[in-house]
Amino acid sequence: MFAKTFGVASLLALSLAVPALAQEVNIYTTREPGLIQPILDAFTAETGVTVNTVFLENGLIERVQAEGESSPADILMTVDFGALIDLVNAGVTQPVQSDVLEEAIPAALRDADGNWFALSGRARVVYAAKDLALDSITYEQLADEEWKGRLCIRSGQHPYNTAMFAAYMAKHGEEASKTWLEGIKANQARAAAGGDRDGARDIAAGICDIAVANSYYYGLMTSGAGGEEQKAWADEVKVILPTFEGGGTLVNVSGAAVAAHAPNRDEAVQLLEYLASEEAQKLYAEANFEHPVNASADVHPIIGEIGELNVDSMALTEILPFRQRASELVDEVNFDTFEN
Amino acid sequence: MTVSAFSSQARQRSLPITIWTATALAVAAFVLLPVATIALISLADTGTLWSHVVAHVLPQAVWNTVVLLLGTGVLAISIGTGAAWLVTAYDFRGRGFVEWALLLPLAVPTYIMAYAYLDVLSPLGPFQGAIRWLLGYSSPREFRLPDIRSMWGAILVFGFVLYPYVYLTVRAMFLTQAANYVEVSRTLGVSRNLVFWRVALPLARPAIAVGAALALMEVLNDVGAVQFLGVRTLTASVYTTWIVRADLAGAAQIAMSMLVFVTALVLFERVARRNQRYASSAQRSRSMPPEQLRGPKALLVFALSLFPILVGFLGPAIYLIVAAVHRLEFAGFSPALLRAAINTVSASALATVIILILGFLLPYAARMRPGQGTPIAARVATLGYAVPGTVLAIGILIPVAAFDRTLDAWLRANLGWSSGLLLLGSGAALIYAYTARFLAIAVGGVEAGLSRLPLSFDHAARTLGQGPGGMLRHVHLPLTRPALTAAGLLVFVDCMKELPATLLLRPLNFESLSTLLYGEAARGTYEDAAIAALMIVAIGILPVILLARSGSAARR
Numbered sequence: 001m002f003a004k005t006f007g008v009a010s011l012l013a014l015s016l017a018v019p020a021l022a023q024e025v026n027i028y029t030t031r032e033p034g035l036i037q038p039i040l041d042a043f044t045a046e047t048g049v050t051v052n053t054v055f056l057e058n059g060l061i062e063r064v065q066a067e068g069e070s071s072p073a074d075i076l077m078t079v080d081f082g083a084l085i086d087l088v089n090a091g092v093t094q095p096v097q098s099d100v101l102e103e104a105i106p107a108a109l110r111d112a113d114g115n116w117f118a119l120s121g122r123a124r125v126v127y128a129a130k131d132l133a134l135d136s137i138t139y140e141q142l143a144d145e146e147w148k149g150r151l152c153i154r155s156g157q158h159p160y161n162t163a164m165f166a167a168y169m170a171k172h173g174e175e176a177s178k179t180w181l182e183g184i185k186a187n188q189a190r191a192a193a194g195g196d197r198d199g200a201r202d203i204a205a206g207i208c209d210i211a212v213a214n215s216y217y218y219g220l221m222t223s224g225a226g227g228e229e230q231k232a233w234a235d236e237v238k239v240i241l242p243t244f245e246g247g248g249t250l251v252n253v254s255g256a257a258v259a260a261h262a263p264n265r266d267e268a269v270q271l272l273e274y275l276a277s278e279e280a281q282k283l284y285a286e287a288n289f290e291h292p293v294n295a296s297a298d299v300h301p302i303i304g305e306i307g308e309l310n311v312d313s314m315a316l317t318e319i320l321p322f323r324q325r326a327s328e329l330v331d332e333v334n335f336d337t338f339e340n
Numbered sequence: 341m342t343v344s345a346f347s348s349q350a351r352q353r354s355l356p357i358t359i360w361t362a363t364a365l366a367v368a369a370f371v372l373l374p375v376a377t378i379a380l381i382s383l384a385d386t387g388t389l390w391s392h393v394v395a396h397v398l399p400q401a402v403w404n405t406v407v408l409l410l411g412t413g414v415l416a417i418s419i420g421t422g423a424a425w426l427v428t429a430y431d432f433r434g435r436g437f438v439e440w441a442l443l444l445p446l447a448v449p450t451y452i453m454a455y456a457y458l459d460v461l462s463p464l465g466p467f468q469g470a471i472r473w474l475l476g477y478s479s480p481r482e483f484r485l486p487d488i489r490s491m492w493g494a495i496l497v498f499g500f501v502l503y504p505y506v507y508l509t510v511r512a513m514f515l516t517q518a519a520n521y522v523e524v525s526r527t528l529g530v531s532r533n534l535v536f537w538r539v540a541l542p543l544a545r546p547a548i549a550v551g552a553a554l555a556l557m558e559v560l561n562d563v564g565a566v567q568f569l570g571v572r573t574l575t576a577s578v579y580t581t582w583i584v585r586a587d588l589a590g591a592a593q594i595a596m597s598m599l600v601f602v603t604a605l606v607l608f609e610r611v612a613r614r615n616q617r618y619a620s621s622a623q624r625s626r627s628m629p630p631e632q633l634r635g636p637k638a639l640l641v642f643a644l645s646l647f648p649i650l651v652g653f654l655g656p657a658i659y660l661i662v663a664a665v666h667r668l669e670f671a672g673f674s675p676a677l678l679r680a681a682i683n684t685v686s687a688s689a690l691a692t693v694i695i696l697i698l699g700f701l702l703p704y705a706a707r708m709r710p711g712q713g714t715p716i717a718a719r720v721a722t723l724g725y726a727v728p729g730t731v732l733a734i735g736i737l738i739p740v741a742a743f744d745r746t747l748d749a750w751l752r753a754n755l756g757w758s759s760g761l762l763l764l765g766s767g768a769a770l771i772y773a774y775t776a777r778f779l780a781i782a783v784g785g786v787e788a789g790l791s792r793l794p795l796s797f798d799h800a801a802r803t804l805g806q807g808p809g810g811m812l813r814h815v816h817l818p819l820t821r822p823a824l825t826a827a828g829l830l831v832f833v834d835c836m837k838e839l840p841a842t843l844l845l846r847p848l849n850f851e852s853l854s855t856l857l858y859g860e861a862a863r864g865t866y867e868d869a870a871i872a873a874l875m876i877v878a879i880g881i882l883p884v885i886l887l888a889r890s891g892s893a894a895r896r
Contacts, residue, residue, distance in 0.1 A: 056843065056844060057858070066738050070745045070758075327585050
């Protein structure tokens with residue numbers, strides 16, 4: 001009886017999950033939608049178009065491919081430029097021609113054919129203990145002996161890190177990259193695990209002196225958005241914008257594409273245009289401390305205070321060919337096994 | 341007249357059995373489909389990837405996985421068997437409580453356990469804070485304990501959260517089977533301690549094997565906890581290969597190797613004890629009378645059996661309560677949580693009912709008609725449990741979506757009406773995933789339950805004029821009810837905790853507690869996540885208590 005009642009309730013609950021036929025747009029995202037929920041709500045308030053989301057951390061491409069022409073997906077959203085290009089290569093996107101998008105997003109941050117558009121930027125930065133006498137650092141120096149047993153970093157196989165390693169390889173070649181990765185591994189103060197915020201926590205805990213992390217996490221922590229505890233971690237660190245020798249800071253992106261079989265293509269383009277607008281870009285900066293891609297929107301003051309961002313001149317597409325090999329190198333140097 | 345009556349009687353006898361066989365094979369095929377899909381994917385050419393994997397990924401990952409499995413296995417078996425012995429061989433103050441409370445860690449997902457301990461044992465956490473205070477240090481820079489993000493940390497976390505699988509099966513065995521043997525040994529002058537090592541432990545071997553297998557499959561399936569704890573296992577490598585290198589075929593290859601490895605292990609254990617028989621006699625089995633303990637001895641045994649509960653449940657539960665209360669003060673209770681809770685409970689309950697029906701059918705078919713491939717069908721149906729959840733989810737996604745697309749295209753062409761994605765859009769794919777994954781638990785439980793019923797019961801029932809249906813209704817179902825109940829509750833809790841398949845296969849706007857929790861964790865709002873985690877644990881406690889009670893009923 002118990003089971004039967006719940007069986008019926010479950011069918012009801014499941015059928016409620018099927019979206020109604022009102023004007024709507026469906027997002028498949030590898031990025032937790034809660035992060036951009038305020039922006040989506042603003043879009044719905046302005047246009048009356050309902051936004052449905054499903055957060056698929058892994059397997060977004062497989063799901064869209066498997067669903068084929070019956071897929072309800074209109075917009076595919078992801079982080080990391082490599083993942084955006086994976087979408088194109090898997091054939092699950094379609095080209096979009098929009099003057100609004102071309103106006104709002106610099107050419108380097110979108111596909112020439114309109115298959116994907118970057119919507120926000122995030123710098124790969126260094127958190128350092130507040131009392132540490134350190135004002136600047138290069139990515140190259142992360143491997144210096146000086147930091148032996150003093151550096152915290154998440155798994156070398158995480159896209160945020162493989163993108164950084166690939167950029168290094170694009171600049172310095174494979175041999176030098178391997179030596180560099182071995183150096184960083186030797187500098188690890190603990191296993192390469194967890195997330196970027198753990199770097200701040202472990203600095204506060206005295207486990208390490210520097211940590212590699214994304215810029216916006218600092219904003220999320222120090223603003224109190226992540227709770228009191230995280231604010232306390234952020235209070236113990238300062239953010240340094242590292243650069244490549246003779247270059248600038250690595251900035252990765254989050255972005256979106258219109259799905260190949262989007263049933264609501266017009267609404268999808270409408271939403272993309274909204275996400276690139278000054279209004280939404282301000283929300284990206286305010287709610288999530290990311291770097292807007294639309295030049296007319298400003299970064300959040302907390303991120304602005306870190307310092308002037310000098311974006312590395314190498315195009316993300318130039319880095320792309322090295323991603324696979326970088327990920328293999330991570331295995332070859334056994335980056336994720338803590339041996340110090 | 342007589343001839344036709346006779347032949348109709350013969351048909352009656354053979355027909356249901358044929359149906360049993362056909363159904364068993366159909367169910368096995370249904371569960372095999374995702375595994376076969378993965379096998380097909382793994383056949384694709386992955387270029388130089390495999391040689392890279394063999395040279396640079398497998399050595400480390402296999403070593404880590406083996407060490408983790410061995411460590412967790414030894415720990416879970418020691419705690420589970422030891423605790424089961426303490427609560428069945430002795431009677432002491434507080435036994436009634438620890439007896440069911442020892443099951444509570446079942447309600448805690450491994451990734452929550454890992455996260456809780458990472459936080460509690462961090463140099464900034466309360467535990468090290470207290471130690472520093474005691475020793476007179478003011479900052480973690482002056483003194484701190486070794487970091488839990490390590491192999492030993494992972495073994496401790498997994499061992500203490502997964503031992504209930506062993507405890508559950510071994511205690512049931514001690515309760516129902518041990519009495520006669522123990523009493524005989526005691527009569528022959530063996531001390532109570534020696535009885536444990538010489539009689540109870542060897543007798544419990546099938547139960548230990550079943551329980552440990554369930555626990556170790558959980559370890560193999562885990563991605564979250566090892567990610568937090570920095571242990572690079574095979575499953576973690578499957579993820580890397582698939583996600584970072586966008587190589588599903590390579591990931592499928594590693595997953596298939598794992599499947600072969602696990603199957604070989606299970607077969608090995610079965611072969612190793614093929615010459616031993618464990619069926620009890622047709623006499624009513626009794627539990628042994630426990631020895632009364634008093635004074636310090638009783639206190640010691642109580643403390644010993646309390647310890648795993650403290651580490652495996654109370655620790656993380658208190659942590660979650662503190663974090664959740666903090667969050668509730670800050671942001672209140674979100675209605676999304678309630679919706680997610682309803683989704684979780686209803687999807688899990690529906691899946692549990694289906695899994696129980698199928699999980700009874702397979703071993704029952706094997707009993708009714710051994711031969712005709714029915715025992716193999718039962719084995720095949722348990723393969724899904726040995727494949728990591730996400731990979732299994734891909735194996736379900738592809739055929740289910742193909743069905744949905746074909747149906748949709750046909751309807752559009754012939755009726756001008758679109759069904760959309762029928763199975764994926766309705767959540768049916770989710771139920772399918774739970775079934776393929778957790779059917780092994782039900783099959784294992786029912787198999788064990790049925791194997792304790794001697795065939796003489798069946799013969800007696802048939803002699804007394806019962807047909808197959810009557811025998812099922814009046815003999816087998818009532819006698820396997822405890823096993824069915826236990827399997828059902830375990831399956832329900834596991835469905836509730838399931839994450840990777842739920843994440844991949846759920847429809848738009850559908851959140852379960854585990855996906856909600858994961859989403860919050862993914863964006864770093866751990867305190868929000870604490871409420872969802874606490875709800876998983878809280879909802880999980882109820883079936884766990886029922887499970888404990890159904891176990892105790894066997895004692896009476």
